[in-house]
Amino acid sequence: MPNLNNRPHLLALVLLLIAMISMQSSGALAKILIDQFPIMTISALRLLLGSLILAVIFKIWQIHFKDVRWKAIISYGMALAGMNALFYLSIDRIPLGIAVAFEFIGPLSVALFHARQKYDFIWVGLAILGLALLFPFAQADQSLDPLGIAFALGAGACWALYIMAGQRPSGVSGNHTVCLGMFVGMLCLMPIALFLGMPAHVFEPSNLIYFIALAVLASALPFTLEMIALRNLSALSFGTLMSLEPAIAALSGFVFLHEQLLWTQWLALAVIISASMGCTFTAQQAKNTINKN
Template sequence: MTLNKTVLLAVLSVLLAMVTIQTGASIAKQLFPLIGPTGTTALRVGFSALMLWLVFRPWRQLPRGRNWRAVIIYGGCLGGMNILFYMAIERIPLGIGVALEFTGPLAVALLSSRRKTDLVWVVLALGGILLLLPDMRGVDALDPVGVALALAAGACWAGYILFGQRAGNLTSGGATVALGMTVAACYLVPLGVYTAGWDLLSWQVLPLGIAVAVLSSALPYSLEMVALKRLPAQSFSVLMSMEPAIAAVAGLLILSELLSVSQWLAIALVIAASLGSTLSTRSQQKP
């Protein structure tokens, strides 16, 4: 596969992952009144781990010795990102939660930047995120706990990117995701069972839980691992700046949330940042 095709595959993988994640998040929010964000996270992570083990069979290429440390930290960040984000969007709107969570990948992009042109894309992405945020002093001010949870999820997202790359270099991408999801399931599933009990297996909940697992974890994290193995951490992070825009579009199409002029401008800014990062990566890889 040529370098250009490799970059294109990575970019398409990231875009598809973001679309499926936002679709899954919309379904997941419908489960909160039934089993809460903790129970929803348990179903998402638990079923995802089972699916990934069946598909990628990670027992054939397990890490050895100290290599497990990167996998365990990666899995811990993955699980923390999931549960903190769901706890956040229980209190604040989906699109705003995604925008706040993105502070993690944005920090990775900023700290790993080595060229002045890279900072331009980061600034554009940051401008788009700020436009997506409402006035915290107004009557519609966000729940401060929800804001804090979304920012904590962003910190876990940053760890997911950095340790995902390290863990992905130890074995195949699919096996890495399967192992990381298993680590997350080891502490999130018992927590979900404790809070939601047998409601997790009710006929109203179970089909939606499986759908959330596929759309929000099993499929997108596998796609993201494909991208992480083919893109630098900085380029991957700026590409992920499209996440708030996709969340806003999902809100319009699925939840009938109308977008303001400033929100459309924000979408344009983050798309510009993503395209700029992609083109920069492509030109850098040319011989």
């Protein structure tokens, strides 16, 4: 059995895989909670508890708040709030794996927008083919909720904004940016959750433990593991592995929620993953070429 401590690259791959499984398992947990609590309540509490946990992990008190560029933090937090709420609204209507696949179009679009390689048209074509295969045209009883699709695409758009906002200088470290951004996102969603009605029993210990678990699975654990993994992974390896998220989400939906996908939809996930991996590879190659010149 290999000693992972002596193989930092392999250890990083394992940690990143655990992070992705944790993130997509949190989607399955959120879908279970949606049957019992309002979606906005789940979204707001996840960001609140997640920001508090990350504040402790990343020692938020060490921030020099005078250096914080709040414009960047606020835009980042608003994108995070939209991505979080719209994704939970989507999985209430369509299977988890399909929701993640539609949402993944957001970061894929950002990557394709910045790529300038001759293979770009192939990745665009694969992404379009994957989207087409997601729709079960021949099986009326398996039709997808159009509003669920719209919510997932909206979450993907917010994910794209989240990526662009996260690249702006915020005056603090990336970890502190995530923590502050989650708190801003919570401030965006909490008034809506309170206005729509937040059940008092969510704060009962028997229920609150599930929201804490959601915050850990969706935020604290994956962000911490990704931070460790990135120390020993190239951007190419990281981006390629993250492309597996739709498949992991589909498996999570199958295992925890007993969601069944058509063979064409499994094929669609494979096509979208291939497009994302290819895009990541060519984008990295282009970056390496520019750096050499």
